[in-house]
Amino acid sequence: MGFQYGSGLLPVKKVFVSPRVIGFYHPKPSYSRHMLFVPKRAVSTLEASDVVPGIVGSSADGGERAGN
Template identity: 45%
Template sequence: MSEDFYCEEVLSGNTPVRKVWETERVLAYYHTRPYYEVHIVVIPKRHIASLLTVEEADADLLIEMVDVVKKVASQLVSEYGACRVMTNLGEYQDSKHLHWHVFFGKQIRE
């Protein structure tokens, strides 16, 4: 996998995605290789390496991202009754671009 799949593939248009929600600065879409039955990824359209590198100047963008995560999570809870929201850090973070996973259901791959 590339160091930043989201910038290099998704945001560049090289890998087409099925959008769930979009604002001027945030994109939510169905994971291209889902780990769960329903698996949505929320990313900023501007590169931020991870939650650990968010700076004070990113506050408005972070609030907007959380708002999109909330909207997507609300849709899943409304439809399925539950969901999980997760972000990975360090070695757990395959793509070095801030993102949240919003998902429901059984794990379908490891």
């Protein structure tokens, strides 16, 4: 799997996928088990977004599963 960033595609290893969020190991980690959880749709700000509850809930669940 790859993650689109700017004009390039970064190879990543998925650790979690939900209808709203995708989680993957950071391609250049700063520490072990460095993961990123990203919303699947564009949001202008997290404060103005209705996806925050889904992201936070999904990310916490995904982080627990990925860490085991």
